[in-house]
Every structure is written in structure tokens, then in C-alpha cells.
Amino acid sequence: xxxxxxxxxxxxxxxxxxxxxxxxxxxxxxxxxxxxxxxxxxxxxxxxxxxxxxxxxxxxxxxxxxxxxxxxxxxxxxxxxxxxxxxxxxxxxxxxxxxxxxxxxxxxxxxxxxxxxxxxxxxxxxxxxxxxxxxxxxxxxxxxxxxxxxxxxxxxxxxxxxxxxxxxxxxxxxxxxxxxxxxxxxxxxxxxxxxxxxxxxxxxxxxxxxxxxxxxxxxxxxxxxxxxxxxxxxxxxxxxxxxxxxxxxxxxxxxxxxxxxxxxxxxxxxxxxxxxxxxxxxxxxxxxxxxxxxxxxxxxxxxxxxxxxxxxxxxxxxxxxxxxxxxxxxxxxxxxxxxxxxxxxxxxxxxxxxxxxxxxxxxxxxxxxxxxxxxxxxxxxxxxxxxxxxxxxxxxxxxxxxxxxxxxxxxxxxxxxxxxxxxxxxxxxxxxxxxxxxxxxxxxxxxxxxxxxxxxxxxxxxxxxxxxxxxxxxxxxx
Amino acid sequence: xxxxxxxxxxxxxxxxxxxxxxxxxxxxxxxxxxxxxxxxxxxxxxxxxxxxxxxxxxxxxxxxxxxxxxxxxxxxxxxxxxxxxxxxxxxxxxxxxxxxxxxxxxxxxxxxxxxxxxxxxxxxxxxxxxxxxxxxxxxxxxxxxxxxxxxxxxxxxxxxxxxxxxxxxxxxxxxxxxxxxxxxxxxxxxxxxxxxxxxxxxxxxxxxxxxxxxxxxxxxxxxxxxxxxxxxxxxxxxxxxxxxxxxxxxxxxxxxxxxxxxxxxxxxxxxxxxxxxxxxxxxxxxxxxxxxxxxxxxxxxxxxxxxxxxxxxxxxxxxxxxxxxxxxxxxxxxxxxxxxxxxxxxxxxxxxxxxxxxxxxxxxxxxxxxxxxxxxxxxxxxxxxxxxxxxxxxxxxxxxxxxxxxxxxxxxxx
Numbered sequence: 001x002x003x004x005x006x007x008x009x010x011x012x013x014x015x016x017x018x019x020x021x022x023x024x025x026x027x028x029x030x031x032x033x034x035x036x037x038x039x040x041x042x043x044x045x046x047x048x049x050x051x052x053x054x055x056x057x058x059x060x061x062x063x064x065x066x067x068x069x070x071x072x073x074x075x076x077x078x079x080x081x082x083x084x085x086x087x088x089x090x091x092x093x094x095x096x097x098x099x100x101x102x103x104x105x106x107x108x109x110x111x112x113x114x115x116x117x118x119x120x121x122x123x124x125x126x127x128x129x130x131x132x133x134x135x136x137x138x139x140x141x142x143x144x145x146x147x148x149x150x151x152x153x154x155x156x157x158x159x160x161x162x163x164x165x166x167x168x169x170x171x172x173x174x175x176x177x178x179x180x181x182x183x184x185x186x187x188x189x190x191x192x193x194x195x196x197x198x199x200x201x202x203x204x205x206x207x208x209x210x211x212x213x214x215x216x217x218x219x220x221x222x223x224x225x226x227x228x229x230x231x232x233x234x235x236x237x238x239x240x241x242x243x244x245x246x247x248x249x250x251x252x253x254x255x256x257x258x259x260x261x262x263x264x265x266x267x268x269x270x271x272x273x274x275x276x277x278x279x280x281x282x283x284x285x286x287x288x289x290x291x292x293x294x295x296x297x298x299x300x301x302x303x304x305x306x307x308x309x310x311x312x313x314x315x316x317x318x319x320x321x322x323x324x325x326x327x328x329x330x331x332x333x334x335x336x337x338x339x340x341x342x343x344x345x346x347x348x349x350x351x352x353x354x355x356x357x358x359x360x361x362x363x364x365x366x367x368x369x370x371x372x373x374x375x376x377x378x379x380x381x382x383x384x385x386x387x388x389x390x391x392x393x394x395x396x397x398x399x400x401x402x403x404x405x406x407x408x409x410x411x412x413x414x415x416x417x418x419x420x421x422x423x424x425x426x427x428x429x430x431x432x433x434x435x436x437x438x439x440x441x442x443x444x445x446x447x448x449x450x451x452x453x454x455x456x457x458x459x460x461x462x463x464x465x466x467x468x469x470x471x472x473x474x475x476x477x478x
Numbered sequence: 479x480x481x482x483x484x485x486x487x488x489x490x491x492x493x494x495x496x497x498x499x500x501x502x503x504x505x506x507x508x509x510x511x512x513x514x515x516x517x518x519x520x521x522x523x524x525x526x527x528x529x530x531x532x533x534x535x536x537x538x539x540x541x542x543x544x545x546x547x548x549x550x551x552x553x554x555x556x557x558x559x560x561x562x563x564x565x566x567x568x569x570x571x572x573x574x575x576x577x578x579x580x581x582x583x584x585x586x587x588x589x590x591x592x593x594x595x596x597x598x599x600x601x602x603x604x605x606x607x608x609x610x611x612x613x614x615x616x617x618x619x620x621x622x623x624x625x626x627x628x629x630x631x632x633x634x635x636x637x638x639x640x641x642x643x644x645x646x647x648x649x650x651x652x653x654x655x656x657x658x659x660x661x662x663x664x665x666x667x668x669x670x671x672x673x674x675x676x677x678x679x680x681x682x683x684x685x686x687x688x689x690x691x692x693x694x695x696x697x698x699x700x701x702x703x704x705x706x707x708x709x710x711x712x713x714x715x716x717x718x719x720x721x722x723x724x725x726x727x728x729x730x731x732x733x734x735x736x737x738x739x740x741x742x743x744x745x746x747x748x749x750x751x752x753x754x755x756x757x758x759x760x761x762x763x764x765x766x767x768x769x770x771x772x773x774x775x776x777x778x779x780x781x782x783x784x785x786x787x788x789x790x791x792x793x794x795x796x797x798x799x800x801x802x803x804x805x806x807x808x809x810x811x812x813x814x815x816x817x818x819x820x821x822x823x824x825x826x827x828x829x830x831x832x833x834x835x836x837x838x839x840x841x842x843x844x845x846x847x848x849x850x851x852x853x854x855x856x857x858x859x860x861x862x863x864x865x866x867x868x869x870x871x872x873x874x875x876x877x878x879x880x881x882x883x884x885x886x887x888x889x890x891x892x
Binding site for chain 1: 517523525530533535536537539611612613614615616618619620647648649650724725728730731732734736737748749752775776779782786
């Protein structure tokens with residue numbers, strides 16, 4: 001029988017707030033263990049939660065960035081379970097009255113047709129403490145780090161609209177981009193600021209029933225989500241075909257073995273309204289104020305970048321995927337750098353270098369103004385591309401202007417034919433074989449000769465002038 | 479003789495020391511007894527529970543901070559029932575006979591008013607959201623409140639004025655200005671007191687008679703009495719029992735003996751440690767309440783939801799009654815004899831049902847959040863006891879009504 005998958009996603013996103021959700025402790029889970037704690041996030045007797053205004057704002061921006069509808073009334077509930085990561089015996093979450101309902105993300109399906117993937121609701125919740133399992137000699141011990149307890153999260157719950165791994169991956173990529181635009185989170189699956197769980201079931205193609213689902217966790221990249229769903233569809237299909245029923249449970253994805261393995265029976269604890277966090281009423285004015293804070297969203301921006309700067313649609317989408325990159329690009333273009341040059345240098349030189357040096361584009365030393373100055377020198381023929389790359393590398397380690405670096409390092413391009421003539425002649429004399437190849441019709445040999453002259457000039461020669469000198473002399477002396 | 483205090487302030491009795499209280503504060507020199515569910519920094523805030531034994535408060539509760547600032551002297555912690563639920567095992571009110579001018583008693587279902595009835599003093603349960611709960615080791619967050627028990631209403635009013643009002647650290651408080659808590663003149667001829675007919679249903683003949691005596695006394699003092707009807711009055715108890723137990727069940731979830739409280743020995747893993755320690759930490763009576771809450775939470779959630787709906791209805795119905803009469807007269811709490819002699823075994827009610835019967839006339843105010851005032855009868859019988867209530871946040875007026883009734887106890891024949 002032919003089966004199709006029915007998949008829904010539950011995505012946790014950590015909001016980039018300054019403080020935790022219900023107290024003033026810094027929201028820095030990665031600090032030295034248990035230093036960002038207080039009576040509230042340790043839930044000592046007498047402590048009361050105080051919902052952070054910033055957490056509410058960031059969560060609302062996230063909802064609006066995903067086209068979701070903020071609810072006029074939302075409230076926190078207690079998700080009750082007993083575990084060492086939860087000192088008060090319940091997690092504050094929104095089970096009955098979530099922050100928003102609805103919303104959708106449009107993607108392109110594998111067949112090229114547009115697909116709309118709907119969001120059921122988005123709710124706020126606090127994160128729990130982190131458990132670390134270690135050995136003390138031969139005794140296994142569990143350590144608890146409360147820095148993460150109470151950090152602000154939202155959970156995005158989708159409709160079961162996904163049929164293929166591709167759709168889930170495209171959805172997550174678009175979701176990430178839109179949330180970053182809203183400024184609510186960095187959404188890094190690698191760093192754990194975005195976590196996606198998938199609920200997967202299968203049914204005979206063409207039917208509409210909803211069968212028992214299996215929840216898969218522990219995928220820490222978009223690729224893993226796709227792989228895990230693909231694996232689970234195969235596993236469930238084989239299981240059903242061999243007559244074994246699918247039972248409701250949770251499985252963990254093993255990225256090395258590329259398989260899922262059972263973890264525990266899925267726990268569905270009761271949720272009761274929390275009496276200590278007041279009900280939240282969002283006024284129309286407040287929602288309008290949040291909406292006004294949202295920047296131009298990525299798909300809209302991509303269209304504008306394409307028409308305004310003549311980028312190809314896929315280039316425009318790539319640039320607009322990250323608001324920092326798009327801002328950088330537009331700042332370069334505003335300095336009258338040719339858009340294609342700007343795009344090329346941004347995507348092939350700057351971004352890889354930023355990644356290599358483990359910096360953030362928005363805070364690295366290479367600002368749009370500095371890169372613009374460098375590219376202008378190149379456009380004016382003052383330096384060549386090789387030198388420009390060298391200067392760029394140095395710009396990460398100094399605040400000197402590109403002009404100063406060029407002057408100090410002697411990168412100024414040599415374009416004087418008289419100065420280059422001697423070098424050209426010397427290379428022609430030293431490379432009779434290449435000369436013969438070129439004259440025998442092997443045009444590629446010219447590139448080799450240009451390279452030798454560049455080398456002789458210490459990389460400073462203007463390759464265009466060398467090329468002209470070489471072709472002149474090779475044809476003249478025949 | 480053993481003191482009714484479980485813990486006495488190690489600071490010397492008030493001499494104007496900065497720790498004991500300010501020299502010129504509003505409550506200068508007032509000796510306040512506290513239940514150990516009200517956090518005082520470095521004091522053993524054990525809330526009458528083994529689960530908290532050894533726990534020392536890290537911070538002052540907001541009410542404590544305000545009492546200190548106003549110059550009050552914190553006398554010590556009294557003995558209280560387990561988490562203040564009911565009066566069994568505790569000695570609420572007894573501190574007044576041992577040198578305290580006022581005692582703060584956690585009011586979950588009427589404990590402050592019932593304690594006052596026992597000791598023939600006055601008690602006031604403020605409106606919900608008027609007094610900060612920060613630092614209160616609670617059990618039923620949506621219903622509990624610091625009750626004030628004292629022999630005179632002037633002390634109660636001054637203390638309320640001190641502790642009430644917005645607190646940046648308790649978001650369940652009013653954002654608005656604190657309502658007027660000052661004394662005002664009561665003109666009986668222009669004042670209507672409502673009497674809820676069904677509130678007397680099911681009471682003993684003796685209590686019914688006392689209720690009607692109180693009503694006749696008010697008439698004799700010139701007030702207009704209006705009979706009101708709330709057919710659902712009996713549901714207050716049911717709603718309290720369901721919602722209160724569910725909240726208590728989750729509120730006590732944090733007592734797992736990990737950070738404080740005794741750990742039961744012999745557990746092989748954390749789960750067993752939780753189970754055994756929690757089993758040993760809670761008394762049988764409280765456990766029956768918590769288990770009932772867990773039952774509604776896990777097995778009868780729809781009953782809990784129904785209780786929440788009924789609660790909202792009751793709040794509306796009571797608010798409507800308060801539009802028809804400025805004040806409400808209700809039966810007084812069950813007049814149990816004065817507490818056990820100090821150190822004697824606890825007179826713990828046998829069951830939840832018995833406890834709920836004891837508080838049947840008081841818990842309405844915890845369900846709705848409105849204020850309630852208990853006034854004791856005079857020893858010579860010339861004036862009966864009262865339980866009075868009013869609309870939410872009418873605390874200032876309600877206390878004035880009480881003051882009016884007490885000021886002229888030797889009034890006309892009635």
C-alpha cells in the first residue's frame with residue numbers, strides 16, 4: 001500500500017531577552033553554573049513570579065512576524081510533573097489561553113508549487129533547569145544548573161500540514177528568517193536557541209484519518225529534522241506493513257547512526273490555571289504598537305532588493321534571509337558600490353571570514369563603511385583583487401582605514417607599463433615552453449604567464465596591464 | 479510554661495532600635511506576632527510544616543518590611559497549623575494573651591476570623607489584591623490573605639493602612655491607587671445591611687438564633703436591614719474545596735526535601751526520595767487535602783473547570799448583592815471553645831468535611847476576595863458577635879461600620 005506522512009512540528013524558541021521570564025536574573029544560561037539565580041527562579045517558599053515586559057514584547061513580535069493573531073486574553077497554566085529540573089513541581093506554560101492563534105508560512109514544495117503550512121498556536125513558557133549527568137568515581141551523579149531555569153521561551157505548534165521532510169526543512173528555514181527579522185531570537189538550532197520536535201504518523205495515501213503519532217526529539221539542525229522525519233516514515237511504514245501497531249511514545253534522533261530510538265511513553269500531564277501570574281490582557285493599541293515595531297519582512301524585502309538592485313530572485317532571497325546581511329548589503333550599495341560587486345564581496349569574502357573568526361557581522365570590525373572604502377579603492381584601480389582580499393583579512397585585526405593598510409603594506413597596485421615591462425620580459429625569457437604553447441594556440445598558457453608576472457611583482461601588478469603587455473609582446477615578436 | 483511563641487525575636491523588646499522599629503513610625507512600638515508563614519529574614523519560616531523544617535527565610539515579606547518601616551516591633555513566630563490550613567495544631571490568636579498587640583494570621587478559609595471568635599477579639603480579612611503576598615509561604619494562592627487579629631479595630635486599621643497598597647514585586651496587586659482606608663462616619667439611617675437568607679441554611683439552631691440576634695441588634699441601632707437571596711450560597715464550600723485543594727496540591731509540589739526539609743532515608747533514586755520524603759513531610763489531614771486536589775487535577779479536571787465557572791458566577795452574584803446593600807451580615811464562625819492549653823495535643827478536626835463545616839460561614843470571602851470583619855460579642859451579652867462583609871476593596875468603610883458598632887455598645891435596648 002502507498003502511505004503518506006502526516007507531520008506536525010513543535011518548535012521551542014529561546015527569546016533573546018535581558019532577563020529571565022519571571023524574575024530579574026540575567027538570561028545567560030551559559031554562564032558558570034548556578035550564578036544567575038534568585039528566590040523566584042529557585043522557587044523558594046514565598047517567591048512570586050513577575051512576568052517580564054520584555055519577554056511579552058519579544059514573544060508578541062515573534063507571533064506577529066509569523067502572521068499569527070495575538071489574543072486579547074492569555075494566561076499561564078501549570079504543567080505539573082516532578083523532576084529534578086523543576087524545583088516547584090510544575091512548569092509555567094500556556095495550555096488553555098495561548099498568546100496567539102493562527103499564522104502560516106508559505107514555502108515552495110518539491111514540485112515547485114507553493115505550499116501554505118499553518119501554525120495552530122504560539123504560547124509562552126519558561127525553560128527548566130539543566131541536568132548534567134556525570135560520574136563521581138564509579139557512582140553516577142546528577143548535577144542541576146538553574147541558570148537556565150526560567151529563561152523565556154515560546155513554543156510554536158503547527159497544524160499537521162507537513163507531508164514530506166522537505167516541507168519541514170523549508171518551513172524551519174523560513175520560520176527562522178522571519179523570527180530573526182522580528183528581533184526576538186537568534187534561532188540557532190546548533191546553539192540550542194531553537195529546538196524542533198516532530199510528531200509523525202502515517203496513513204494510506206488518499207485517506208483523511210489521523211493515526212497514532214510518534215514524537216521525535218533531539219534534532220539539532222534543520223537537516224537532522226529532515227533526516228529524522230524521513231527515517232521515521234520508513235520505520236512506521238515497515239512496522240505497519242508487518243502488522244505491528246504504532247504506539248504513542250517519544251523517540252530520540254541519533255544523528256550519528258541516523259536512526260530514532262524509543263525514549264519513554266509520551267507524558268501528558270494535567271495543566272491547571274496558575275493563580276499567581278495574572279491574566280494578560282492585550283489592548284488593540286499595544287498590539288498596534290508591536291506591529292509598528294516589526295521591520296520590513298524577508299519576502300517583501302527580497303522583492304524590493306531584486307527590483308531596486310537588479311539581484312536575481314534567488315540572490316535576493318539569500319541576502320534577505322538574514323536581516324544583518326541584508327542591512328550590510330544595502331549599506332554597501334548606498335555608498336555607490338556596484339550592487340553585484342557588493343553582493344560578491346559580501347557573500348564570498350566577508351561572510352566566510354566572519355564565520356572563520358567566529359564574530360558576529362553586526363559587531364565585527366569590518367563595517368559597511370570600511371568595506372565600502374576598500375571596494376572603492378579596487379574600483380578605482382588603486383589596488384587589485386588579491387590585495388583587496390589581503391587588506392580585508394587585516395581589517396579584522398585593526399581599526400586602521402583600508403587606505404592606511406594599503407599604504408603601510410605597500411599593496412598599491414602597479415599599473416605603469418614601463419615598470420612592468422621589464423618583469424614581463426623576464427618571465428617571457430624564463431618560460432620558453434609556455435610561450436611556445438601560447439603561440440601554438442593554447443590560450444590557457446597566457447593565464448600561467450600572467451600568474452608568473454603577478455608573482456614577480458609581489459602581487460601588486462595590475463593584472464589587466466600585464467595581460468595587455470603580454471599579448472602585445474607575444475604577438476609582436478612572432 | 480511553654481510559650482505560645484515558637485520563635486521569639488532575638489532582638490531586645492522594642493527600645494527604638496533600628497532593627498526593632500523606627501522611633502517615629504506610624505506603628506511605633508506596636509508589638510506584632512506573626513505566623514511562621516510570613517517571611518522574616520533569618521527567622522525559621524517553617525509555616526507549621528515538617529516539609530520546611532530548617533528553612534530560614536532569605537528576605538522579609540513585603541508586609542514585614544512595611545511593619546518594620548512603620549516602627550512596629552516583631553515579637554516572634556507563633557505556633558501555626560500545617561501551612562495555616564484550618565486551626566488544628568496551631569494557636570492562632572493566643573499570642574494576644576502573651577504580650578502581642580496584634581497577630582497576623584493567614585486566612586485561607588476564615589482562620590483569622592475563627593481564631594478571633596475563639597479568643598473573643600476582632601479579626602479582619604482584607605480584600606484580595608490589597609495586601610502583598612510576597613514572602614507569604616502560602617497554600618491556596620488565589621484565596622489566601624494576611625488576616626489581622628487584635629482586640630481593637632484601631633490597631634487593625636493602622637496596621638492595614640501600613641501593609642496595604644501596591645507592591646512592584648507582587649503582580650496580583652492592584653495597579654491603581656490604594657483605596658481610601660481612613661475612618662469615616664457611619665449614618666445608620668442611610669445605611670442598608672443585607673442579610674443573605676441561604677447563609678443560615680444548615681446551621682445549628684443555636685447559630686441561626688445568634689445570626690438573627692445580630693440582625694435585630696443592627697435594626698435596634700438604626701440600620702435598615704434588607705433580606706437578600708443567594709440560592710447558590712452552599713456552593714461556596716464546594717468551590718473552595720475543589721479549587722483550594724487543586725491549588726494546594728500544586729503549591730506544595732515544591733516541597734521535595736531537596737534544598738530544605740528532612741530527606742527520608744533509604745531511597746535508591748531521586749523518585750523514591752521524593753515519594754518517601756513527601757510522605758513523611760505532610761500530616762495526614764493536609765495529605766487528605768492534597769490528594770483530593772491531585773484527584774481533581776489528574777482525574778476530574780472537568781469538575782475543576784466547573785468549579786472555576788461557578789466561582790466566577792458567585793463573584794458576580796455577590797458583587798450584585800453588594801449593589802443592593804452596602805454591607806452584608808453573615809453568620810459568625812463556629813464558636814469553638816478557646817484553644818487547647820499551651821502544649822496540649824492539637825484539637826485537630828477529624829476530617830476535611832468537619833473542617834469545612836467549621837468554616838462554612840467564613841470561606842465565602844476567600845472564594846470571592848471580598849473583605850470580611852469579625853466582631854466578638856460582649857461578655858455581658860449586651861452586644862452579639864458579627865461577621866460583616868462588603869464589596870471588594872470597601873475595606874475602609876467596612877472597618878468604619880465595625881468601629882461604629884463597637885463605639886456605642888451600651889446603646890438602646892433591643
